[in-house]
Amino acid sequence: MIKEYICIVCPRGCRVNVDENLNVSGNQCQRGKTYALNEMKSPTRILTTTIKTTFQDMPRVSCKTDKAIPKSLLFAAMKIINQMTIDKSMYIGDIVIENILDTGANVVLTKSIKESTNEEIYFSD
Amino acid sequence: MIDCIVIGGGAGGLAAAIEIKRLGHNVLLIEREDKLGGILNQCIHNGFGLEIFKEEYTGPEYADKYIKLFLREKINYLIDTTVIDLYKEEDIFIVKTSSETLGIREYKSKSICLSTGSYERTRGQISIPGDRPYGVITAGSAQRYINIDGYMTGKRVFILGSGDIGLIMARRMTLEGAKVLGVAEIMPYSNGLNRNIVQCLNDFDIPLYLSHTVTNIKADDSNHLKEIRVMKVDDSFNVIKDTEIDFQVDTLLLSVGLIPDIILLDQLDVEIDPLTKSVKVDQSNQTSIEGLFVCGNALQIHDLVDNVSKESQRTGKAIDLYLRNTNHSNKKISFIPGVNIAYLTPQYIDFSNPNEKVVVSFRPKKKIEKSLLKVIQNDRIVYEKKKMFLLPAEMETIELDILHFDENQPITLELEVIS
16 A cells, blocks of 8 residues: 655655555655655654633643654643643743653743733743 | 834834844834734744744744843833824824823834734635624634633634635644534635645645635524535636535634735825735835835735744844935836736835845745746846746745846846746
8 A cells, every 4th residue: 555645844745655665756855755754654743732821811821742742642632731720930941741641742831921021021031 | 203113013023123223223112912922922833933043933932032032122112002093294203002001192203114914814805605603703813712812713613715824723623622624725726835734634634625615604593603515616716516515513714815914004105016915115125105114914925934034124124224324315116026926025126225135025826836037127137047846825035136237127027937
C-alpha cells in the first residue's frame, strides 16, 4: 500500500509517496523525504491551547507543549489541560504540567498572567 | 506637539512605534483593546516568527517579544482608547480619542502611522440566501470567543471558505470537542496555506469540498441555526443542479476574506486602490496625504506576521525621514499591476525620496508553477526574475533599485507563464 503525504516543509507542497518498504518518491528535496518518513512512522505535533484561570480580566491563558507530542495523544492531552485552573500569577514560559502523558514534553504558558497592568507583567523578567 | 501618533497596538503599530522612537522622535501609540498585541493575542497557534526569529512561536509569544521592546523604549501609549476622529488642519493632524478613564481627548501630531489591521468579510458581503439565525459568525470572532473569552460557539460546525483562519478554527474547535463536518471552498483550490490544510484538516479527517459553496441556511423555531445546504459550482461559480448536501449544524463559521480597516480615513481625501481595498502609497508607505502613513493589514492583507513587522519597521524608518526633511517635493510615477498580478504595493514610486530600495509586495491572480516576473518601463524590461510555485494565497516580495528607472514614465509589473 502506498501512502501519499503533502509535504509541509516549504510552500512548494510536494505530493510525496511512501510505499510499504519505506521507499519515498515524489519529493523534490531531501527534507521532504525526512518529513514523509516521520509522518509514516510517528507523526507528532505541537499542541497549542488555553487553560482556564480564576482571573476576571483574563479567563483563559494560552499554552503549548514545548515539544511535539504524538498525534495520537492530542485529545488525551487536551483532557488533562482542560482540568487545570490557574489561580496565581505566572509568566510566559513557566511550566504548568511537567512531562505530560510521559511524552517528555512540558505544557508551558505562552502568555504571562498577573492581576496588574501590562507594564508590571512585561518588566518582570 | 507629538512627532507621530501610531494608531493600533498590534504587530504593525508596535514595530513602527519602536523604530520611530529609536530614531529620536516622540511617539504616542493608541490601542482600542485593554492589551497590546492586537490580533496576535487570539492566535494561540504555532508558526509565527520563522522569518524574523528563525523559531516557531505562538501569536502571544510573538507579541510578547515586541511588547517587551516597546515598553523598554518608554513609548507613551494609551490602551482601552478608541480613536473617534482623525483629520488634518493645515500641516497638523488632529486625533480625537474616547476612553472610559480619560473621556474625550484631543492630540496634535506632525504625522500619523495608521496600523489598524483588517476586518472580516461577513455574510452580508457574500450574500448567502436563507434565514438569519444565531450561529452564523466569522471565524475570527469565534477564535476570540474561544481563546480569549473562553467559551465555545457550538458543537456541530461547518466552515465556509478555506482561508487560514477558517482552517485554524477547524482544528481548534475539533480539539475542544466540537464536530467539524466540513469546509466548503468556492474556488477549485484552497485559499489557505498548504501546511494548514495538512495540519488542520487532514490531521482530523475533516473533508474539504472544493468548488462548493453554501446555498441555503435554515433556522429552528427559536431562531438558532439548524441546517445548511452545500452545493457544487461550475467554472463560472454557477450552482450545479442535484448536487445538494445538507448538514445539520449549530454553527457556520465564515472565513471568506479580510478587508483593510481604513474607516478612520473617511474624513481625509485619500486616494484608494480598488485592488487592495486600501490606500495607494509610495515606497515609504506614505499616502496621497502628506504625513499620513499606513502599514500592516490596514495597507494590504499579509499571510505572515513576520512580513507585517518588517513592513512596519520600514514605515517607521520612512516616517523618521519625513520628520527630518522639511522639504517634501513630490515626484511620483505610477506602478501598475500588469498581466497575472492581482494587486501590488506600492502603487507609486516617489523619486524625491532618498530611499533607493523599493520593496514591492504582490499576489498572483492564479496558481502559476513557473513564471518570469518582469518589471517594464517604456517597453523596456528593467528587471527580470524567475519565480516558481506562485499561489494567490501566498504574498510575494521583491526588491527593486530605484536608480534603474527613469523618473517620468509609469512602471508595470507582470508575470509571464513559462513551461
